Amino acid sequence: DAGVIQSPRHEVTEMGQEVTLRCKPISGHNSLFWYRQTMMRGLELLIYFNNNVPIDDSGMPEDRFSAKMPNASFSTLKIQPSEPRDSAVYFCAVGGRAVAGELFFGEGSRLTVL
Amino acid sequence: GIQVEQSPPDLILQEGANSTLRCNFSDSVNNLQWFHQNPWGQLINLFYIPSGTKQNGRLSATTVATERYSLLYISSSQTTDSGVYFCAGVPPGGGNKLTFGTGTQLKVEL
Numbered sequence: 001d002a003g004v005i006q007s008p009r010h011e012v013t014e015m016g017q018e019v020t021l022r023c024k025p026i027s028g029h030n031s032l033f034w035y036r037q038t039m040m041r042g043l044e045l046l047i048y049f050n051n052n053v054p055i056d057d058s059g060m061p062e063d064r065f066s067a068k069m070p071n072a073s074f075s076t077l078k079i080q081p082s083e084p085r086d087s088a089v090y091f092c093a094v095g096g097r098a099v100a101g102e103l104f105f106g107e108g109s110r111l112t113v114l
Numbered sequence: 115g116i117q118v119e120q121s122p123p124d125l126i127l128q129e130g131a132n133s134t135l136r137c138n139f140s141d142s143v144n145n146l147q148w149f150h151q152n153p154w155g156q157l158i159n160l161f162y163i164p165s166g167t168k169q170n171g172r173l174s175a176t177t178v179a180t181e182r183y184s185l186l187y188i189s190s191s192q193t194t195d196s197g198v199y200f201c202a203g204v205p206p207g208g209g210n211k212l213t214f215g216t217g218t219q220l221k222v223e224l
Binding site: 096101 | 144145147149155156157158159162200202204209210211212213214216217
């Protein structure tokens with residue numbers, strides 16, 4: 001099993017503010033994924049990285065969203081400026097050590113934009 | 115993109131009952147997986163099962179890749195089994211992009 005630490009667990013902010021979500025996977029995983037979950041759209045892949053390099057960001061909704069992975073143990077998802085429709089649970093996940101396509105999720109960051 | 119249909123969408127069971135959840139894919143997929151999202155929102159990996167059958171305690175899963183479906187069996191259900199069950203897979207040429215179904219909402223009552 002993988003350990004994936006996400007922070008903050010909950011964030012409430014006002015429209016227009018910058019939001020930064022963080023993910024710290026235990027080392028040894030080559031791939032990292034950011035997902036968003038809403039009632040309307042379910043679980044959507046936003047972006048994923050292999051060996052710290054962004055591979056596919058086609059799920060990123062618009063230019064207000066950006067993600068970085070400066071090293072194998074840290075990734076951020078930033079929203080600037082935030083809007084109420086960005087309210088969702090954002091999950092970070094890693095590919096398994098034995099099977100890269102097997103995903104293990106963090107506990108998520110619940111974002112509310114007022 | 116592929117369509118992932120899960121059935122039933124909702125299910126209520128009495129504790130101790132058995133159930134079968136189904137996942138149909140519109141195209142062949144790789145990396146088929148089942149997840150359980152508990153009432154606290156945590157997504158737990160249950161099975162990585164691109165083909166064949168696996169068992170883990172009261173849960174088992176079977177994937178028939180040639181017919182593009184997978185089944186999740188829950189036996190002797192418990193209240194802690196409540197939550198949403200998702201299946202997910204990667205379409206051909208999809209790299210590592212898991213596409214999720216809409217889920218089966220399960221409630222197990224005493």
